[in-house]
Amino acid sequence: xxxxxxxxxxxxxxxxxxxxxxxxxxxxxxxxxxxxxxxxxxxxxxxxxxxxxxxxxxxxxxxxxxxxxxxxxxxxxxxxxxxxxxxxxxxxxxxxxxxxxxxxxxxxxxxxxxxxxxxxxxxxxxxxxxxxxxxxxxxxxxxxxxxxxxxxxxxxxxxxxxxxxxxxxxxxxxxxxxxxxxxxxxxxxxxxxxxxxxxxxxxxxxxxxxxxxxxxxxxxxxxxxxxxx
Numbered sequence: 001x002x003x004x005x006x007x008x009x010x011x012x013x014x015x016x017x018x019x020x021x022x023x024x025x026x027x028x029x030x031x032x033x034x035x036x037x038x039x040x041x042x043x044x045x046x047x048x049x050x051x052x053x054x055x056x057x058x059x060x061x062x063x064x065x066x067x068x069x070x071x072x073x074x075x076x077x078x079x080x081x082x083x084x085x086x087x088x089x090x091x092x093x094x095x096x097x098x099x100x101x102x103x104x105x106x107x108x109x110x111x112x113x114x115x116x117x118x119x120x121x122x123x124x125x126x127x128x129x130x131x132x133x134x135x136x137x138x139x140x141x142x143x144x145x146x147x148x149x150x151x152x153x154x155x156x157x158x159x160x161x162x163x164x165x166x167x168x169x170x171x172x173x174x175x176x177x178x179x180x181x182x183x184x185x186x187x188x189x190x191x192x193x194x195x196x197x198x199x200x201x202x203x204x205x206x207x208x209x210x211x212x213x214x215x216x217x218x219x220x221x222x223x224x225x226x227x228x229x
Contacts, residue, residue, distance in 0.1 A: 001034040002056070005125065006132035010058055012036045013124075016044060016078065017062040018070035026060055026092075032121045042070035046081040053082070058128045059089030063101065080106035088131035090114055090124055103181040107211035108199070111143055142209065145199040149218060152194045162190055166210065168202050175207040186215050 002009045013030045015037055017023045027037035038057075040049060042065075049059070061079040065071035071078060079089045080103075091102070094116035102110065111134050112127030134143065148168040155162050162182075163174040179187060186196065195218035204210050 003033060003035055003125075005058070006129045006136070008132055009056055010035065010128070011056040012038050012054075012058075014038050014040055014049065014053060014057055014059045016040050016049065016059060016065070016075065018042060018065050018067045019062075022062065026119070029119060029121050029124065030060070033125065042068070044071050044078070045073075046078055046085070049078070049082060050085060050087060053087045057087065058131075059087060060124060061089055061091055063091060063093030076102045076106040076110060080109035083109040083131060083135070086135060088128050088135060090127035090131070092116060092119055104177050104210070104212040105181040107209075108145065108201075108213045111140075140203075142203040142205060143201050144203060145211070145213065146202045147197055147214070148200050148202060150196045150198045150200070150212065152190060152192055152196075154192060155190050164212075166200055166202070169200065169204070169210065170207075173207060175210055177212055181212065183215055186217070189217065 002011050013035050015023045015026045015030070017026065023039040027039060030037040038052070040052065053059070059079060059082055061075040063075040065073065065075050065078065075091055075093070079091050083089055090112045091110050092114045102113070111130045114123055114127060146168065148166060151165045151167070153163045153165050153174045157179070160180070161176045161178050164177055165171065165174055182190070197216040197218050198212045199214040201209070201211055
């Protein structure tokens with residue numbers, strides 16, 4: 001059966017999970033939508049996944065993928081690469097700190113994230129619809145990126161993240177940004193009070209919803225004026 005999602009005729013759902021039983025369980029939910037589940041065996045990367053995908057496919061991807069050599073990256077990285085190239089998907093996991101675990105650069109490309117306990121057919125449909133809208137250029141205000149100043153409040157190399165203040169979002173609430181989500185060319189510049197410009201969704205309601213992409217080094221004088229304006 002073909003199901004229309006945001007004007008797109010969808011027939012199949014590519015299911016990406018390193019656990020075969022989980023792929024089967026997701027498949028049953030997909031069948032409830034009268035769509036065809038396609039379980040993707042490992043090893044998998046974005047190229048092999050996109051080589052299978054057609055314009056009538058969407059993706060359902062688990063977060064943890066590195067176990068059993070199923071993939072070299074976790075689901076946030078894999079799905080973000082696929083969505084950026086035009087194939088919609090939903091990220092799903094039972095991970096307790098889901099919001100803080102997703103890489104901040106990947107978060108820009110993943111509008112829909114579902115906890116396993118909340119996994120239901122309609123939730124998936126809503127998630128794919130939201131992803132289709134973003135790909136088509138209709139971005140919710142909470143997800144719209146803005147070029148804005150970011151100030152490093154602390155560097156925690158041993159824990160793998162920095163804390164940062166985004167004055168355009170909150171002048172006092174620091175957010176964590178994983179080092180792996182920051183381009184390597186910028187990691188040598190990370191120090192307390194260093195200033196950068198990033199694309200950030202300033203309309204986000206919570207800190208864990210903020211994404212950071214498109215890093216630029218801020219001119220010191222201009223950054224200081226911006227910070228105190």
